Amino acid sequence: MKGRNTGWIRLLLTITLIIGMSSYANAGGKVYKVGLSLAITGPTSDAGNPYAKGVEDYFRFVNDTKLLGEDTIDCTIKDDQYQTDVTKRNFEDFLDQGIVFYLNYSTGSTLALKKDFDEVQIPVLPASFHAGNVEDSKYIFLPIASYSEQAVSLAEYVVKNHKGDKPKAAMFIHPSAFGRGPVSDVEKAVAAGLAMEIVEVVEHGNDLDNTAMLQRLMSKGVQYVICQTIQSPVATMLKDASRLSIIAKTFGENGKITFLGAHYTGGNDLIDLAGNAAENFLWTTSYTITSEPGPGTDAQLELAKKYGRDEKAANSHNYANGIMVAQVTTEVIRRAKEKGLEISRKTLYDELNAMNGDNSYQPPTTVGPVTYSLTDRAGVDSLQIYSVQQGKFRKIGEPITSEYMKKIK
Amino acid sequence: MSYFFQIVVSGVVVGSIYALAALGLVLVYKSSRVANFAHGQIIASGAFITYALTVWASIPIYISFFISMLITFLLAWSVERIFLRRLIGEPIISVIMVTIGLASILDGLIYLTPFGTKNFSFPLFLPAEPISIYGVSISWTQLVGVIITVVLIGGFSWFFKKSTVGISMRAVSDDQFASMSVGISVPSVFGLAWATAGLSAAAAGGIIGNITGLNFDTLHAFGVVVFPVVILGGLDSILGAVVAGIIMGLIQQFAGGYLDGNFGLNGTGEVLPYIILLIILLIKPHGLFGIHEIERV
Structure with missing residues (x-):
């Protein structure tokens, strides 16, 4: 009987000790x-x-x-x-x-x-x-x-660096609010004086081949495609564009298409999916990336x-x-x-x-x-443009901010 | 003119791959009258196994492609053996619910591997330069994909028409009790149907993975994308899957090439196949090549 009581006392003491120790662990800290x-x-x-x-x-x-x-x-x-x-x-x-x-x-x-x-x-x-x-x-x-600011900034980047007549662009977007959001803002920027023609807005699906779409864009004289989606559809499109030999090797190369994209289109995942076809893809985000150490x-x-x-x-x-x-x-x-x-x-x-x-x-x-x-309500307003060079995203110039977003707000 | 022919070539390529991806659904339905909702996950598994063998086990891709087909053959056979065999004779809806559950389990298992949340791409093993003839181009990956599709579909057609096992499978599909009465082992036929479906799904996964890159969402979505193909062709017809696959591929590409971006239209390549499917089903409710069963009461 005595032994059993001692056992209970020990058990109670142990539990008290554990509770006490765990309280001590948080003592003084919220x-x-x-x-x-x-x-x-x-x-x-x-x-x-x-x-x-x-x-x-x-x-x-x-x-x-x-x-x-x-x-x-x-x-x-x-x-x-x-x-x-x-x-x-x-x-x-x-x-x-x-x-x-x-x-x-x-x-x-x-x-x-x-x-x-x-x-x-x-x-x-x-x-x-x-x-x-x-x-x-x-x-x-x-x-x-915002995605809108990213897309408008990319459009501004195109206008600023394009040589020749008014650049013709298409938007390649996710079929959701996530993808559609920036379209109206880019159109507003164009209406507010951004010298660019938005030829077409393409909502992608589960495409195995984008040949027809790319050919159509080429036939309409599209020189730039601004993407607002995730990496996977962009990778498939880039692979098709690479097969059709229509990816611009230099920015705005005549007769070819320069591809650009917002935050979720790029990063290492795009290179993993698209391989060499990702070369020269231009991407914007507000984050620093490990291929540009700092x-x-x-x-x-x-x-x-x-x-x-x-x-x-x-x-x-x-x-x-x-x-x-x-x-x-x-x-x-x-x-x-x-x-x-x-x-x-x-x-x-x-x-x-x-x-x-x-x-x-x-x-x-x-x-x-x-x-x-x-x-x-947007935290970091600056955006960095990166470009894929030899399988890595490399910084192009200094961070930019959109001029037209202020005008259209 | 090359614009038109490029669209035709792309449509045929996409359609062939749809047909191969649809083949697994047809094989399972043909023998057991069950629509397998875990087919997309098996397609993805095939692609991931091929990648793992090629990149992590350093096995040449030509060999790992066949090993992955063998592994998914065994995997699908095991799935049938463990989960579905005990449902023989039970209502079809029960079996379908099991395949939905199976899709969930496979999803969960794949999410436990790096493939669930990371993107990969196959190492280049074919020439990067496409083949171009008179301005019409096709990549080596696409060409090899079409060749594999033709070989596999041809092989399966022969198997079902000429081989004893294939004929047994067709017999089971027609009437399980009559087949049993002539000595055909129905459970073995079901197992084999699932196993061959797994094999063809792995082939489809390997090809799609080479084209799109390895992203789980993209790959398993093809299990659903090819449903209209199977329904259009007739659920139990291999020839139907081929014809419907190519029709779907061509519709998507022609819609993309000529309708989208014009007349205020967009995304018709996604919608038009379903509209055509509805029209054809109104005329031919069993699909283009589906068997119209007449039951005598």
Whole structure:
């Protein structure tokens, strides 16, 4: 009997000790809850997977290196398989957990949950740069220049560097809000005086061969194709264009087509899919990329190495994309903490809106500073043009910003 | 004129590949009257196995292509043996639901590999320069794809018409009980049908993967893309799959070449095949070459 009592006492002591130790582990430190719902599997998971790794690794780094002192960030990452209903469920779960900041992913789910974000007044950084995300919404902040700004900037780049008569361009877009978003803005820029002719807007499908479409564009004298979609259809088109020998070897080469694309069309995945056909493809994004090494990309590679990521993830611009949104989240928490404010949705929202002028934030992973205000909802306004040269994306000139986006806003 | 002929060539190439991708669906339906909704995943698996053998195991692509066909042959046979054999005699809808579940399981398994979320492309093994004749060009990948398609479809047609096993498979498709009564092992025929479907899916995956690059979303979507081809041709007709595949390929290319971008039209290449499919089904409800069964009560 005595032995049995001693056993119970030991068990109770052990449980008390474990509970005590786990309390001690968090002693003096607060835990800030953040949620991320994205496509780790399912459509577009080739972008979502490295993005999730970037977010996860950076928050681990923040906690491991005590960037917020004893306080930690607890980011729960959930897979939504690119399904808006699942994203909504995940978001509601995160709210139950008491998140103070939310990271979303797709254009569709960001548009669908816009009202929910406003209702619970939570600041949101999505991976979608669709300009429509921030219309009639106070709480969504784009990490970088919108797809519209990217497409208009590419159009401006074409006009600036084209030799000869007014350049003729076509747009090759994803058949969704994600793809269609920038079309009207490019058309508005043309109406506002951008000297370019938009000959055609092509919505692609699951094409195995784009020969007919490319021939049609050639027959209409198209010299430039601006793409706003994902890598896979662009790769198939580039392969067909390469077979037809119509890819311009130099910018604007006469009788050929120069292909350009926005953020999600490019990166190493495009080279992996298209191989040599990706040569001379022009791509724009606001992120630094590892084929153009610098302090930001060194830090990116170091972070990937620290947490055992493979080479492909480490070099992905979507990994940088994930790191960047985690950096912005951390920065607003740090700033609010520094001011002695309670960390809440409201204070973090206010900190984001105050991130401008001298308070702008320069993450190492982007080509320009992140600025937000009540009227400016796109983080990094600068865009870098890259071109594929001998199988690597290489920087062309200095970062640019769109002139016409200001005119058409 | 080369504009027209280039579209014809591209249409035939795309159509042939559709036909090969559709072949697996036809083979399964022909023997078991089941539409396999996991076909796209098997196509993708074939492409990924070929890549893994070629790049990671350093086996020449010509050999790894055949090994992957053999592996998917065994994989599809195992799937039939483990999941579907016990459903013989059960309502068709149960079997179809199992294939939908199977697609989910295969999705999950592929997402556990690097192929689920990463993009790859096959190393160049054919000349990069296309073949051009009078301004009409075709890449070596496309040409080899068409040749493989012709050989495989020819082989399967012969197999079903002339070989004892092929004739047994057709017999099972017509009447399972009558086939059993003459000594044909229905379960073995089902297993073989799935296995050959797996083999042809791997071939299709290898070819499509060489053309589009290896992206899981793109590859498994072809399992759905070829459904109209199978329905148009007649669910149980190999010849129908070939003819319908080429019709679909030509419609898509001609729509892309002559309709899109004109008359305010766009994306007709995606829609037109379905419109034609509906019209043809109104006239021939069993598809172009499907068997119209007459049941006597």
